[in-house]
Amino acid sequence: MQRFESGASEFPQGCLDKLCDFSGFAPDYFTKPSPEFPNPKGVSFRSLRSLTAVKREEAMAAGAIAFEFDDWTSVKYDRPQHDLIHPEGVSPAEAAAQLRAKWGIGLRPIGNVINLLEAHGIRVFSLVEGTRHLDAYSLWRNGTPYIFLNTTKTAERSRHDACHELGHLVMHRHIGSTHPKAEDEANAFASAFLMPPDDLLAETTWGMMLDQLITKKKRWGVSVSSLNYALYKIGRMSEWTYRGNYIALSKLVQGEDSKEPEPMPHETSQIWAKIFTDLWSRGISISRIARELHVPEKQLNDLLFGIAGKQNIPKERTLTAI
Ligand SMILES: [Zn+2]
Numbered sequence: 001m002q003r004f005e006s007g008a009s010e011f012p013q014g015c016l017d018k019l020c021d022f023s024g025f026a027p028d029y030f031t032k033p034s035p036e037f038p039n040p041k042g043v044s045f046r047s048l049r050s051l052t053a054v055k056r057e058e059a060m061a062a063g064a065i066a067f068e069f070d071d072w073t074s075v076k077y078d079r080p081q082h083d084l085i086h087p088e089g090v091s092p093a094e095a096a097a098q099l100r101a102k103w104g105i106g107l108r109p110i111g112n113v114i115n116l117l118e119a120h121g122i123r124v125f126s127l128v129e130g131t132r133h134l135d136a137y138s139l140w141r142n143g144t145p146y147i148f149l150n151t152t153k154t155a156e157r158s159r160h161d162a163c164h165e166l167g168h169l170v171m172h173r174h175i176g177s178t179h180p181k182a183e184d185e186a187n188a189f190a191s192a193f194l195m196p197p198d199d200l201l202a203e204t205t206w207g208m209m210l211d212q213l214i215t216k217k218k219r220w221g222v223s224v225s226s227l228n229y230a231l232y233k234i235g236r237m238s239e240w241t242y243r244g245n246y247i248a249l250s251k252l253v254q255g256e257d258s259k260e261p262e263p264m265p266h267e268t269s270q271i272w273a274k275i276f277t278d279l280w281s282r283g284i285s286i287s288r289i290a291r292e293l294h295v296p297e298k299q300l301n302d303l304l305f306g307i308a309g310k311q312n313i314p315k316e317r318t319l320t321a322i
Pocket residue numbers: 044045046047164168177182183186
């Protein structure tokens with residue numbers, strides 16, 4: 001493989017066929033100039049660190065396909081420029097409050113996190129790499145922020161993950177996200193961004209029990225477990241009640257962290273949906289784009305929340321300038 005990559009020797013056709021069968025990539029993919037992969041040093045590595053090398057490479061390969069597609073769409077569609085801020089020397093909760101103020105959302109609950117991020121210029125792609133250990137990752141590329149989200153989690157978990165990555169993009173752009181406190185900071189940012197402390201205090205009462213949390217969590221679109229923890233941290237709940245709720249929740253979901261009582265529907269991308277609606281109206285399908293970019297159609301569709309494969313175009317027309 002090394003020699004093939006360096007171009008020092010021809011790759012036997014039989015092997016190339018097998019490689020294509022195995023990977024789903026077209027032969028052109030292996031002969032075109034190397035695609036741009038995310039630089040692992042610039043990636044928020046929360047859970048990537050615990051992945052096997054193969055899974056980590058899959059996640060990075062997904063990033064490379066996303067870059068190709070993103071560049072392709074950038075030529076054809078205008079999208080918002082990011083307006084993220086980089087407050088320094090403030091707590092994660094203060095950073096979250098400053099970003100909310102900058103974005104004009106005050107203390108209001110966030111109806112759809114993905115749409116909010118997209119409206120502020122963050123490119124959001126979905127990952128379905130089939131590993132429980134990969135939640136999300138984020139990075140800066142040429143001044144554009146990217147977030148990759150595992151969409152097989154509950155919607156509440158995905159929203160938290162998206163805001164956790166937002167915290168890395170805001171707080172750790174210049175210092176990196178590998179320092180020991182980065183994960184705690186990103187989690188604290190996510191919690192305060194989704195549940196502004198002042199709103200949390202205004203909307204809750206002392207010592208809320210599990211059934212009340214299940215009702216109340218819907219206001220902020222967070223998991224019961226996040227709300228329980230946030231209320232404990234903010235002093236709205238004794239440790240005794242916090243632990244009691246935790247145990248009651250574990251019983252309710254039978255010890256499966258992946259389950260959420262009364263879950264909310266999954267979020268999806270509005271930008272990719274709009275772009276594909278336009279592309280379909282022009283007779284351009286994802287198959288065609290995948291062929292043009294020499295990337296596997298399934299992997300591309302997986303990155304786009306499955307939106308792109310939802311509509312079958314009866315007959316492809318000739319590609320016209322967009
Ligand atoms: Zn992280």
